[in-house]
Amino acid sequence: MIRLENDALVGPYRVERFIKDGVFNSNYVVADGKGGRFFLKLFDLQAIPPEWLDGGEVGEIVNSRGLSHHNVISYVADGVLTIQDKTYPYLVMQYFKGSLLSEFLAAGRQFTGPEIKTITCHVLEGLAYLRSEGLFHNDITPRNILLEESGDGLVPKLIDLGHASHELTGGQPPFPMEDLNLIYTAPEALDGCFSDASDAFSVAALVYTLICRQEPWGLHMDESESFEERKARILEARRRQPVWPAALHASDPMLRSLVLMGLNINPSARPTPARMLEMLTDSSVDTRQRSDGSSRNGNPKKASAGGLVATTDGTEMKKTLQRNTRSGGFADVAGMESLKKMLTERVIWVLRDREKAKKYRLLPPNGMLLYGPPGCGKTYFAEKFAEESRFNYMVVNGSDLGSTYIHGTQGKIAALFQEAAAKAPTVLCFDEFDSFVPARGSEAARHRPEEVNEFLSQLNNCAQRGIFVIGTTNRMDMIDPAVLRKGRLDLQVEVPAPEPETRRQMFIHHLKGRPLADDIDFDRLAALTDGYASSDIAFIANDAALVAALADEPIAQRHLEDSIRCNPSSLGKKSVRQPIGYH
Numbered sequence: 001m002i003r004l005e006n007d008a009l010v011g012p013y014r015v016e017r018f019i020k021d022g023v024f025n026s027n028y029v030v031a032d033g034k035g036g037r038f039f040l041k042l043f044d045l046q047a048i049p050p051e052w053l054d055g056g057e058v059g060e061i062v063n064s065r066g067l068s069h070h071n072v073i074s075y076v077a078d079g080v081l082t083i084q085d086k087t088y089p090y091l092v093m094q095y096f097k098g099s100l101l102s103e104f105l106a107a108g109r110q111f112t113g114p115e116i117k118t119i120t121c122h123v124l125e126g127l128a129y130l131r132s133e134g135l136f137h138n139d140i141t142p143r144n145i146l147l148e149e150s151g152d153g154l155v156p157k158l159i160d161l162g163h164a165s166h167e168l169t170g171g172q173p174p175f176p177m178e179d180l181n182l183i184y185t186a187p188e189a190l191d192g193c194f195s196d197a198s199d200a201f202s203v204a205a206l207v208y209t210l211i212c213r214q215e216p217w218g219l220h221m222d223e224s225e226s227f228e229e230r231k232a233r234i235l236e237a238r239r240r241q242p243v244w245p246a247a248l249h250a251s252d253p254m255l256r257s258l259v260l261m262g263l264n265i266n267p268s269a270r271p272t273p274a275r276m277l278e279m280l281t282d283s284s285v286d287t288r289q290r291s292d293g294s295s296r297n298g299n300p301k302k303a304s305a306g307g308l309v310a311t312t313d314g315t316e317m318k319k320t321l322q323r324n325t326r327s328g329g330f331a332d333v334a335g336m337e338s339l340k341k342m343l344t345e346r347v348i349w350v351l352r353d354r355e356k357a358k359k360y361r362l363l364p365p366n367g368m369l370l371y372g373p374p375g376c377g378k379t380y381f382a383e384k385f386a387e388e389s390r391f392n393y394m395v396v397n398g399s400d401l402g403s404t405y406i407h408g409t410q411g412k413i414a415a416l417f418q419e420a421a422a423k424a425p426t427v428l429c430f431d432e433f434d435s436f437v438p439a440r441g442s443e444a445a446r447h448r449p450e451e452v453n454e455f456l457s458q459l460n461n462c463a464q465r466g467i468f469v470i471g472t473t474n475r476m477d478m479i480d481p482a483v484l485r486k487g488r489l490d491l492q493v494e495v496p497a498p499e500p501e502t503r504r505q506m507f508i509h510h511l512k513g514r515p516l517a518d519d520i521d522f523d524r525l526a527a528l529t530d531g532y533a534s535s536d537i538a539f540i541a542n543d544a545a546l547v548a549a550l551a552d553e554p555i556a557q558r559h560l561e562d563s564i565r566c567n568p569s570s571l572g573k574k575s576v577r578q579p580i581g582y583h
Contacts, residue, residue, distance in 0.1 A: 001026050001044050002088065010090055011079045013040060022162065023176045024048050029095065037095040038076055042088050052174045059174050061091045063135055063164045071126030073146075073159045096157065098149060102142035105209070113252045116210045117280055119145075119156050120203065120255070124277040126158040127199055131273070138173075138194045139163040140202035141184045142209065168194040171513025178227045182234045183215045187265050188542055190231050191514055191549065196274075197267035203276060204262020207255055212245045216263060228552075235550050238265055254279050267542065268535050278397075329388030333381060334509045335502025339493060343368075347491070348389050351425060351468060366462050367469030368491035369433065369484065371476040373571050375533030378472035378495050379431050385470065386427040394420070395429045410454045417458040417467065424466020433471030434478040442478070452480055459488040497571060498534055500526045506534060507560075510541035515548075517556035525560055532569045540564055 001021055008015045013030035016037070020027050024047050030040040043058045054062045061078050068074045076092040101119075104111075111119070123145060130137055137144075137158060147154040163175045171192045182190070186201035208216045217237040222230070248256055258279060264270050271279065330340045350357050350364045357364060370378040379395065386393035396416065420426040430436050437455050462469060471489060473479060483489055498506060504526040511520070529537060543566075544559035 001047070002042070002083065004028060004042065010040060010042065010081050011077075013038065013092065015040075023179055025162075030092070039073075039093045039095055041091045041093070042081065043090065045087055045089055051172075054174070058089050058091075060162050060164065061089055064091055064093065064161055067130075067133065067161075069126060069129040070155070071122045071157055072129055073157055073161070096146065096148050098146045098154075098157070100143055101145040101147055101156070104147065105142055105213070110213065111210050113255070115154070116207065116255060117252060119147075119154070119210070120207055120258070121277060121280050122156040123158065123203060123206070124273050124280070126156070127203070127273045128277065130158075130164065131196065134166055135161075135164050136167065136194050136196065136199050137161070137164055137202075138175075138189070138198065139180060139184075140199060140206060141181045142206065143181070145206075165194060168192055169509070169512055182230050183217075183219055185234075186267065187235065187238055187546060188267050190235065191545055193267075193542075195267070196272045197270050200262050200270045200273050200276060201267075203273060204259050204270075208248065208259045208263065211251045211255065211259070212247045214245070232550075232552065235546070239550065265546070266539060268538060329384055332387075333377075333384050334505035335498055336377075336381070336495075339381075339495070342493075343385060344388075347468075348385075351389060351391070351463075364463040365468070365490040366459060366487065367428075367467075367471070367489045368493050369471045369473065369476070369479070369489045370493050370495050371473050372495040373497055373533065374474045375535040375570050376495050376497055377534040379429065380534075381495060382427070382429040382470040382472060386429070389425070389427065389468075391468070392420070392423050392426040393429070394426070395431055397431050410450055413451065413454045413458060417462065417465075420467045421465040425468070426466060427468050427470060429470040429472065431472055434473045434475045436471075437480045437483045438478055439480045440482075456480075456482055456488065459483065461487055497531060498537070500530070503529050503532065503537060506537045507541060510538050511545075511555065514545055515554040517554040519557045520555075520560070521557055524557070525564075528561065528564050529569075531571060533571050536567065536570050540567055543567065 001024070003018065003021075003026060004010070004015050006015055006017060010028075010030065013032055016029045016031055018026065018028055019039075022041070025041050025043045028040045028042070029037060031037050041060070043061075045058070048058065052059060064075045065078070066075055073096075074094045076094055078089065078091045081088045081090055123140065127137060127140075139160065139162070140158070144158065144160045146157045146159050148157055149155075163173075163180065165173060165175065169192075173192050173194060177192075184202045184205045186193075186198035189198040189201075205216050217234075217240070219234065219237055225233075244260075248259065258271070258276050262270050262276065330344070333340065347365055347368070350362055356362075370382060372378060383393065383395070394416075416428070420428050437452050440449055440452055459469060469489065471479075471483075476492070484492060504522045507522050507525045529540070532540075540560060540563045543563045545555055547563070548555040548559050
């Protein structure tokens with residue numbers, strides 16, 4: 001890699017000093033001639049494999065453009081330097097003072113419980129921002145978190161987006177794996193599957209390290225070993241239960257829960273980073289500094305687009321609407337063709353093509369209820385619906401609307417719909433909708449009739465305010481019937497356990513990009529999983545991949561059939577399926 005000398009010019013920037021070399025880049029501190037200082041990363045385009053480029057450009061540069069958040073290193077500019085007829089793209093990012101978290105740990109720094117919680121919350125806020133941009137960081141480790149000094153103490157900032165990407169479902173990712181710290185890399189990510197779940201695993205490993213002052217499973221990676229040697233060693237270690245030191249047992253209960261759940265080798269069993277943030281912020285009454293610089297017992301500012309939704313009762317909802325611009329939509333959903341076709345024809349185009357809808361005096365639907373057995377992809381389908389429509393999107397859980405104030409929950413409901421209308425078009429997805437609108441007169445609704453009434457009021461013709469509501473439930477019988485009338489949730493759509501062809505497509509989807517033997521029989525796998533939920537099939541594919549990886553051999557039919565035998569359907573019985581239906 002070319003090394004620039006001090007005072008060399010890169011566009012309008014002058015090199016002040018060299019920092020380090022990367023795999024395909026070199027890093028510098030530069031100045032702009034106006035007193036401003038920045039970080040600059042210079043890439044050797046000729047050395048980067050063509051399949052790792054994004055439309056001929058360096059992926060890190062493409063992913064970094066426009067990024068601006070207080071917990072993520074922010075984009076400044078990019079360009080191209082030409083030296084002796086060779087082109088070297090460069091990326092300029094904001095400059096800040098501070099030390100890497102890894103340097104604090106190497107110096108023996110011991111962080112207190114409140115400090116660990118604050119650091120973790122800021123890291124999770126940075127991940128939430130990247131997620132809203134369609135990205136996953138994929139390399140959360142102490143060496144990629146810089147602690148910047150501020151009036152509120154140490155503020156973490158996520159750096160080095162060289163491994164950031166959209167969701168990856170397996171195979172060789174568009175970046176080098178060899179320089180990852182595998183101790184913080186999720187098991188499925190070792191096979192190229194990067195997602196919310198893999199970032200969650202890395203955060204849990206980070207918190208474990210901060211609490212216990214040692215890394216999970218007591219491992220130390222020897223950098224002289226090859227990637228495959230390190231991978232085999234870490235996979236073997238993760239077949240064992242991690243060691244839970246006394247320091248972890250004595251730590252904050254929410255931090256401990258985050259670690260225990262986040263280090264699960266099953267991706268579907270981990271809380272998402274967004275859920276981790278909810279866990280910590282719900283429990284950190286006095287210890288956590290907010291991103292606006294005020295503490296909970298101070299005078300918080302009103303909510304901004306990046307954080308909290310202000311409500312009429314003085315509390316906040318820890319949610320943010322996300323614009324879906326970089327994901328696959330219905331293309332990511334295996335099977336369910338009749339459901340996707342129905343929603344595309346009856347809902348999405350009406351919401352998108354307002355002029356034609358106006359011409360024909362078509363009223364867009366207000367929303368739909370997705371009902372069916374648990375684990376069959378209702379919430380996932382709702383997210384993909386939002387991606388397909390390219391609308392803002394928010395998933396709301398029951399705890400998000402809780403309040404200790406009298407009538408406080410009513411205020412939160414009103415504020416939620418108010419923000420959704422302000423940022424229309426918006427898809428609001430209420431997970432386990434029966435917990436929000438239980439049938440009036442039932443025991444579940446006895447103490448909350450005002451909340452149900454508030455929901456009914458907000459649902460009335462909400463499409464006219466640019467809001468499309470999706471409710472998911474496996475207990476449709478518990479929902480207040482008034483919610484399901486026309487003018488509120490207009491469509492009721494069954495999402496049953498997947499039928500044979502959908503199961504076949506799911507196996508193809510979850511095994512795509514992984515090393516496979518020649519004997520895979522997708523039709524037989526579909527037949528053997530009659531009555532299985534979508535989440536069961538995802539787990540079986542990953543479980544079989546883990547066994548094959550430990551043996552360092554391709555995934556074969558026997559691995560998958562062994563996993564099916566050892567993992568019965570989570571639904572408990574073979575389902576009686578009906579065609580996808582709607583009312």
